[in-house]
Amino acid sequence: MSSKHALMKKATPYLLILPTVITLIFFSVYPFVSGILYSFSDIKFVGGSATWVGLENFARLFGGKVNTSINFYKAFRQNVLWTVSVIMGQLIIGYIAALILNEKIPGRGIYRTLIMLPWAIPSVVMALTWQWMYDPFFGLINYYLKFFGIIKDYITWVGQPDSTIWPLVVVGIWRGIPFMTLMLLSGLQSIPEELYEAAKVDGASLLQRFRYLTLPLMRSVTMVVLMLTTMWWWNSFDIQRVMSPVLSLGYNSMTLPILAWYEAFQWKHLGRGAAISVISLIVMFVFILLNAKRELGDVKENRY
Amino acid sequence: MNNHISKNISLDTIPVNNRLFTRKKIYRAIKIIVCYILITAITLFCIFPIAWIIKTAFETPQFIRNPLIQWVPIQPTTENFTEVLNNPRAMVGRSFLNSFIVAGISTLLSTIITVLAAYALSRFNFIGKKIFAIYLLMINMVPPTLILISMFIFLVKIKLVNSHPGLIIYYTAIGLPLAIWMLKSYFDTIPLDLEEQAMIDGATRLQAIRYVIIPLALPGIVSVTVYVFMTHWNEFMAALTIVQKQQLRTLPVQVINFLGFERMEWGPMMAFSVLVSLPAVILFVYAQKRLVGGLTAGYTK
Numbered sequence: 236m237s238s239k240h241a242l243m244k245k246a247t248p249y250l251l252i253l254p255t256v257i258t259l260i261f262f263s264v265y266p267f268v269s270g271i272l273y274s275f276s277d278i279k280f281v282g283g284s285a286t287w288v289g290l291e292n293f294a295r296l297f298g299g300k301v302n303t304s305i306n307f308y309k310a311f312r313q314n315v316l317w318t319v320s321v322i323m324g325q326l327i328i329g330y331i332a333a334l335i336l337n338e339k340i341p342g343r344g345i346y347r348t349l350i351m352l353p354w355a356i357p358s359v360v361m362a363l364t365w366q367w368m369y370d371p372f373f374g375l376i377n378y379y380l381k382f383f384g385i386i387k388d389y390i391t392w393v394g395q396p397d398s399t400i401w402p403l404v405v406v407g408i409w410r411g412i413p414f415m416t417l418m419l420l421s422g423l424q425s426i427p428e429e430l431y432e433a434a435k436v437d438g439a440s441l442l443q444r445f446r447y448l449t450l451p452l453m454r455s456v457t458m459v460v461l462m463l464t465t466m467w468w469w470n471s472f473d474i475q476r477v478m479s480p481v482l483s484l485g486y487n488s489m490t491l492p493i494l495a496w497y498e499a500f501q502w503k504h505l506g507r508g509a510a511i512s513v514i515s516l517i518v519m520f521v522f523i524l525l526n527a528k529r530e531l532g533d534v535k536e537n538r539y
Numbered sequence: 540m541n542n543h544i545s546k547n548i549s550l551d552t553i554p555v556n557n558r559l560f561t562r563k564k565i566y567r568a569i570k571i572i573v574c575y576i577l578i579t580a581i582t583l584f585c586i587f588p589i590a591w592i593i594k595t596a597f598e599t600p601q602f603i604r605n606p607l608i609q610w611v612p613i614q615p616t617t618e619n620f621t622e623v624l625n626n627p628r629a630m631v632g633r634s635f636l637n638s639f640i641v642a643g644i645s646t647l648l649s650t651i652i653t654v655l656a657a658y659a660l661s662r663f664n665f666i667g668k669k670i671f672a673i674y675l676l677m678i679n680m681v682p683p684t685l686i687l688i689s690m691f692i693f694l695v696k697i698k699l700v701n702s703h704p705g706l707i708i709y710y711t712a713i714g715l716p717l718a719i720w721m722l723k724s725y726f727d728t729i730p731l732d733l734e735e736q737a738m739i740d741g742a743t744r745l746q747a748i749r750y751v752i753i754p755l756a757l758p759g760i761v762s763v764t765v766y767v768f769m770t771h772w773n774e775f776m777a778a779l780t781i782v783q784k785q786q787l788r789t790l791p792v793q794v795i796n797f798l799g800f801e802r803m804e805w806g807p808m809m810a811f812s813v814l815v816s817l818p819a820v821i822l823f824v825y826a827q828k829r830l831v832g833g834l835t836a837g838y839t840k
Contacts, residue, residue, distance in 0.1 A: 247663065248668075255656040258652060259674070261712075262708055262712030262713075263712050266689040266690045266693060267678070267681055331577055331581065332581045335577060336578070338574060340575070349586050352585065353588070353589065355824075356589065356816045356820065357773035357775075357790075359773070359815075360592070363795075365588060368588060368591060372604070373604040409588070467679075470684075472775070476779075495688075496776070499688050500691075509685060512685035519682075
């Protein structure tokens with residue numbers, strides 16, 4: 236083989252990833268790095284000058300008594316609450332659905348398609364629809380809650396300064412069930428049936444089979460899905476933005492991405508918005524590192 | 540007590556196959572009933588908002604705010620659709636065109652770039668591969684707001700803010716990592732021998748990709764393309780931020796905007812929602828099997 240040929244062969248993979256690398260350097264790596272730099276600057280509006288101010292943005296956020304800081308702490312708490320409850324809800328319902336759909340019951344194809352359907356609907360449309368269903372006077376939800384005697388008077392669920400985040404959590408859970416179910420189901424289907432047969436022969440009960448077979452075998456799939464969904468829902472924006480527009484400070488549905496967006500694009504503190512995003516990124520990064528050592532190890536060991 | 544024992548004995552003397560209700564059969568029946576109740580409840584929870592969109596969209600306006608909830612339109616009508624299509628503020632046609640341009644072009648670009656990179660990741664070992672792969676995974680973690688803030692400043696500098704190319708660039712870059720990851724796993728499932736055989740027969744690497752790999756990987760490529768298109772079609776935050784001119788807005792932003800004008804006019808709103816969702820839903824139903832297969836191959840090895 237000529238040396239020219241060999242060189243060509245070596246160059247092939249680099250040529251193949253070249254378009255990706257160029258795109259990512261300009262529109263992913265560069266914005267990422269400059270975003271971090273902006274978080275140390277006082278850039279106020281687009282086209283304005285960016286002066287290095289060190290940790291001032293961060294000091295202001297953590298600083299205590301000013302409004303910025305009060306909002307930040309609140310948004311942070313709400314973000315944790317939002318992510319944990321949405322993911323837990325999705326995981327529990329998704330697991331139940333996946334376990335049932337993994338059984339050979341008649342009609343499971345139809346059930347699967349129907350459960351998947353919410354996924355195709357744009358999140359903005361979904362948030363709007365839920366807003367309509369939460370309507371205090373003519374909404375579906377108040378009607379049925381009253382019908383079944385759960386509430387006495389109609390409740391204004393969303394869009395008020397004192398509205399809680401729970402109505403939005405329901406929407407988040409609802410939105411995430413299809414993906415969660417799909418991923419867990421595919422994990423369940425990769426478990427060989429013989430294992431269950433063997434366990435049955437040995438006299439393991441349904442619960443025992445779940446505890447000692449399904450859960451350990453599903454560990455890795457569950458972890459990967461949890462990692463992905465945690466990243467997505469930690470950064471989620473659409474539902475909160477559509478269902479409760481932050482018209483004034485102090486809304487309960489204000490999470491970190493919402494606060495960062497408003498700081499940056501509504502109140503023109505681009506630097507501060509970047510700082511909030513950087514803190515949010517660091518928290519997520521540490522969380523993932525602590526929880527996914529084994530999965531990250533898989534990636535390093537070339538097992539991805 | 541006696542009675543109990545004798546019952547047991549008498550039950551046990553009947554051959555197992557002849558018994559109408561064995562304990563096992565009863566357990567199994569109960570299990571299946573519980574399964575159906577649970578899965579029906581979950582499915583109903585998943586689809587009732589969708590049913591409600593459709594019901595509201597086809598309901599005569601005066602019955603929409605009805606204190607009594609009914610699931611079938613009291614007087615079915617397409618009035619809401621004509622209302623939203625003829626409302627100059629909704630700009631349905633224009634926003635549809637915008638969405639098709641932005642989502643279509645960015646999906647096409649992403650797919651081409653993705654196929655090349657995913658193939659390289661799946662088939663070659665090269666220096667920097669690990670860093671490349673880990674970057675593709677880790678970038679998922681970065682808050683979109685962070686990228687958006689500096690992308691916005693950057694787009695202003697190169698004068699692409701408030702334009703479709705600006706949005707297309709953003710979408711193409713943002714969609715890549717996940718798409719490459721998904722397709723790479725799909726390529727991994729195609730045996731190496733096939734292209735090696737083709738290359739021994741004298742095909743170049745590119746010919747092997749073109750005539751052997753791409754046809755085989757088509758289901759995976761289709762599912763990734765559909766997934767990417769759906770994501771771009773539905774994207775809201777960047778579309779809201781980067782494009783502020785009304786004529787250039789994509790559908791999700793335009794829907795919200797329309798709500799601002801027609802506060803609480805839920806009939807036309809839901810009709811608009813149906814129109815916005817339709818392309819993504821049709822694609823989803825069409826590609827559902829492949830999409831599900833491709834996606835799950837991507838994440839769960």
